[in-house]
Amino acid sequence: MEQLWLYIGLGASLLSIGVALYLFYWVKKQNPGTEKAQEVASWIREGARTYLKRLYLALALVAVILGFVIAVVFSFDMANVSSGAVRINPGEGVRVAVAFILGALCSAVAGYMGMGIAVEANVRTATAANESLNKAFRLSFYAGSVMGLAMVGLAVLGMSLIYLVTGDAEIILGFSFGASALALLAKAGGGIYTKTADIAADLVGKVEVGIPEDDPRNPAVVADNVGDNVGDVAGMGADIFDSYVASTVAVMLLGASSSSLSSFYVVLPLILCTLGIFASLLGIQFVRVGKNGKPGPALNFGTIITTIFFAILVLALVLLGDINIGVLWATLTGLITGVIIGFTSDYFTSEDRKPVQETARVSGSGAAINIITGFSYGLVSIVPSVIGIAVATLLSYYLAEMTGLPGIYGIGISAVGMLSISGMIVSADAYGPIVDNARGIAEMAGMDTEVIETTDTLDAAGNTAKAITKGFSISAAALTVLALFAAYAEVVAAAGIEMNMSLRDPIVVAGVFLGAMTPPLFSALTMLSVTGNAFKMIEEIRRQFREIPGILAGTEKPDYETCVGLAAQGALASLILPAFLAVGLPLLIGFLLGPNALGGFLGGSIFTGVIFALLMANAGGLWDNAKKFIETGKFGGLGSDAHKASVVGDTVGDPFKDTAGPSLNTLITVMSLVSSLFAPIIVAFHLF
């Protein structure tokens, strides 16, 4: 039975990858537009490739080194360390290392495919926008789907294969760690890259020289557009990819370690992923705008219909497969909470609601008031999501317990339930940066204002989808790490130490404090990298304007490549310290203070990680939309004092929402994974 399902999973993942490839070539076949547009697009494409090449080269190096370390470390069998017997088992080391590298590879390929299609789709979307909104929408959404479907396909493929071959859920932990480690670096690096370029381009372009956004005379404009791709498309996909895999692995581990569950429940999370793939493939067909229709509701409709399909499939599975009904309740809890949290996040960042409008209104009194107000609403926005997470935790736990499942297994299933429709969620989300870039290309290639208006409409829908996805992915990550946290405790217990996670134990409290400070520190490091790198780029832009006078006159082409190179180099160099925090700090705490302190550390990092991720995502989105709201002519409109103030808020919000905030999910996942993976070694070290 499990075997059969694993093969169905393999089939579904190949189908998903197949559809992604089909859409990839379909998009590439569309009209690439005028020569001018193609030239502009080629700058962006080349810039993106340059960055990705450097990034993946660096990451390959990291992966090989880490893989080697893992291979060595896991060759020591610690199962009987308490009796002093350590056997050497190189086969195990190689298996974990291969899984790790495979995970990193899948994550990289999914990111690369998403990027590859995004840089092709943007110019084609701009061109299609010349014809109709409908066509442009379909093109950009299908391009987004390439990313979404490739991601879930590769994830399920990798996990099913490893489990078929090894039959050991702990090996998949290595896969997940590989995927998450790569995701973290891709996400943080992309986030630093994109905002370095964005801020530098704006500060010199808009403020000093007074040329509009996306003006081709700005030497940083290509780097800025490249940034949208590497930060938003590749980074965001990697983000959900890692939660998706991590939640599945966590539940597999919980299933394997529970004595009361049959082996079917180890495979069950993979089955849910498989059903989620089918639901997403179906749901994507329903995302269409009618004539003069609105793209925003079309995206939301796709999410809702996919959710319903998935719920029906799970219902059928439970009824036909004679499976514990608790699985259905936990799945539904996760699904419904995910959707609700997604939509409430929207409240704080939507132009129709009080937070954005109020922030826009007070902007007339200056930038400081805009910042205080937006930041305060960002803090308030934490509340509904946190209550949602708390309710989902309690509901899925007690519903599972009531039906005879281990409660913590229920929490894990609710995370998997949320994430199983990732295929659709990521598709809707990847759409955003594609249309954002289409707008940039339309501007740079001098297309009609009508085209730009159409891309603006598409873009606004993208922002809403983004806000929803962010709320969704943060909640899912929270539940995922709760499940991982439980899995960590199981691994420690299996290695021979009964975990004590009591807040009355000072070592746990000290761990929680240290864990709680890590997400803010991580955010600070990435944001300081952005400002530091932006300064270097500002110097370069100023140098070009000074030394090549033809640029501003429009007679000479700026040196885009140098700016692209600077951003890439700066972003990669800035990753060293954050990477140490993510991988090194948990190990340091574990070896120094022991497994209980490390458990507290993980707990603390989850609490503040979730809170800062919500704050930064929502405050950033709110400032962005307050600026856009003023630009529609409210409170003085474009060029007014209110608008100037709102631009400050928007610039502050940029690294909040695109650099620091989105990496936090991945950070806490990586820290949980590295702890679980190394837990047997840490326990052995302390038992010795």
Add this chain to the structure above:
Amino acid sequence: MEQLWLYIGLGASLLSIGVALYLFYWVKKQNPGTEKAQEVASWIREGARTYLKRLYLALALVAVILGFVIAVVFSFDMANVSSGAVRINPGEGVRVAVAFILGALCSAVAGYMGMGIAVEANVRTATAANESLNKAFRLSFYAGSVMGLAMVGLAVLGMSLIYLVTGDAEIILGFSFGASALALLAKAGGGIYTKTADIAADLVGKVEVGIPEDDPRNPAVVADNVGDNVGDVAGMGADIFDSYVASTVAVMLLGASSSSLSSFYVVLPLILCTLGIFASLLGIQFVRVGKNGKPGPALNFGTIITTIFFAILVLALVLLGDINIGVLWATLTGLITGVIIGFTSDYFTSEDRKPVQETARVSGSGAAINIITGFSYGLVSIVPSVIGIAVATLLSYYLAEMTGLPGIYGIGISAVGMLSISGMIVSADAYGPIVDNARGIAEMAGMDTEVIETTDTLDAAGNTAKAITKGFSISAAALTVLALFAAYAEVVAAAGIEMNMSLRDPIVVAGVFLGAMTPPLFSALTMLSVTGNAFKMIEEIRRQFREIPGILAGTEKPDYETCVGLAAQGALASLILPAFLAVGLPLLIGFLLGPNALGGFLGGSIFTGVIFALLMANAGGLWDNAKKFIETGKFGGLGSDAHKASVVGDTVGDPFKDTAGPSLNTLITVMSLVSSLFAPIIVAFHLF
């Protein structure tokens, strides 16, 4: 033996109050300055009195109502609730209620004395600054000491009296709750008041009309100066007052509930407070500036010498009194950590260091970069303090365990150790707003530029003292609430439920999540009140300028009273929701989800409370000093683009450091106290 020490405590407290009264009258005897200066000072004095009258009237009402509720609730003896037997014991209810009201009263009197002397001392300091820096420094520091000494005196007086009369540490919990509840409202209300006036005065005065700070033509200038007194003097004193009492009570409770400790260890924290009073009285004598000396080092020297005196006294106590040596280690751990954390906080807010200078440097590129950089350094500033708290927790716990004391008792003693020198700490801190106001009066009364320069020098030293005190008080509050947290668990256990505080229990995790969101929410509510109220005041200022044209010409006196009234009314109305959060939310969680969830809730609120308090205090101080650094002529100096950007940062930082940040310590203390106080009722409710 204990009895004797209680009488010594009473004596020390009366001595401290006596010295405070003596200094009060000494300050009042000093030259009150020119008629013009006296007139200006009288506006501020009247404004402050108006606010305090309203505040204390509102608080008296709250205290009476809460006291009545407490009297009723605690008349039910829940000791045998598990067997279904509830006896009625009105005597107990009255005792707790009286202790509660006494606590509120002491807190109010200490605040009122501090305020009373501050509004007298500011004009006298300005006048003395005309003669010499030395004289002005002595006057303002002694005025600050009135607050410091009155506070510790009243606290020890109240606690000793109650324990002498009842012999029951749990009754002192009522005293502590009264003190903290009043402190929270005074602090949050004062914080909202002061920044409402400050922001409104700046935005209309400096930005719209272009008149300098503290210009008497600004209708909000008196409200602004009143705000400095009610926010900084009264509020800050109340802040440390409440940690001081709460830590003492927590340790008394822990001593009483431990079966291994003799009754002497119940009184021990009061003895440490008594020794701290003696050390502070001595230390204050050593705070002097030589000719052309610097006031900053003089204040720091006072803190260090007091610390040394206190350490010697404790050493003597332990050696002569045949007391467990662990008490000395725990005290020293607290003292040393407190001083170290205080001085490292200084690193992030000092003009000589990288964070402030770097933030000032990048300001040339606009307000947004200033905000991102300052905020990021604020996040980094969390790290040393959190590590310090974690180390202090572990050290004091294990040092106590090693010497045979209960570990948690050691943590409590380290908090008491930190806070026992509060007499000196508060004196140095209250000095700041007094010289700040002296500067305002010098400006408004048109004194010589030399006088203003002298007050500027005094003011800079005040800012450093403030930064140190803030780091100190946040760390002390963290250790205090950890001890309170343990006390809560003891109370719950005594009431018949064995606490489960494991992070593997979903109800605890849900509690932690809900607790973790509370400090950010509280901050947001107070900051939104500031901007909301500032807008109302801006309207009023604009109305006055419009309707009374003589104001700007300098021929007519603005209507200061209306602005003072608006700020007072707004601040008080804004307290309702935050007050509910502090008192109502813990009770709601406790009754709804049970004592384990409430334990998690308290834990969560401690973690984020400490982190947000550090972030807001340090980022706010950093932005303030970055602006001041630019004003010394760096990076373009006054009026440059960098300066304008730094003004935005400073304005954002104002509610961070003076409204939202400082209330958070008190918030978590109040929540812990209300939980401990009501724990028997909550347990009874869940056992029924």
